[in-house]
Amino acid sequence: MFELHPRLQADTRSLGDLPLCRVLLAKDSQYPWLILVPRIAGLREIHHLPPAQQQQLMQESCAVASLMEQALSPDKxxxxxxxxxxxxxxxxxxxxxxxxxxxxxxIWGARPAVPYNAQDLQREADNWRARLATLSGFSPLLD
Structure with missing residues (x-):
């Protein structure tokens, strides 16, 4: 059975599920930061996925990256x-x-995380859920 690692659970807010992955929002307000976690118990490496799920992971990753790019126009x-x-x-x-x-x-090790306050975290989660709702197969998880 799929469970989030305790550190991911503590450091993120669950936004919802795509067909393969749970989408998480990192609780560091310094960076727009989403995390995809395939909902497969015990999975450690991409190459451990069967080819069809590798392709699904890449499709979901590209969809999320494109969504972030369209919404925020980052430099990278x-x-x-x-x-x-x-x-x-x-x-x-x-x-x-x-x-x-x-x-x-x-970003890793550069400086400590700056947590969102509760209101800003909720607003950021709601904004990302609304954006993610435009992706095929997204099911929101509400707090």
Whole structure:
């Protein structure tokens, strides 16, 4: 049975599900940051997925990146599957701007996360849910 890793659970807000992946909003207000997590128990690596699910993951990742690009016009979108601290397969999608606090370096380890206040986190989650609702197969998860 699929369960989010405790660290992902603590550091994100669940927005909803695409056909393969749960979509999460990172709770760091410094960066527009969505995370895709395939809803498959015990999954650690992309190459462990069967080819059809690899393609589905890539389609969902590209759809989310395109949505972020259309909504925010970032200078760059970083997409990464890092798993040193959280072994559960998850793909980060981070909009980067030349004006962001870590530019041009990586966001990891650059500075501590700046959490949203409760009202801003709810607003950001609602805004992303509305945008994600335009994607085929998206089912929102409400708080």
């Amino acid at each position: 979108i970083n997409v990464a599957a890092l798993g040193n601290l959280v072994p559960q397969l998850h793909l980060h999608h981070v909009c980067r701007f030349e004006s962001d606090p870590a530019w041009p370096g990586p």
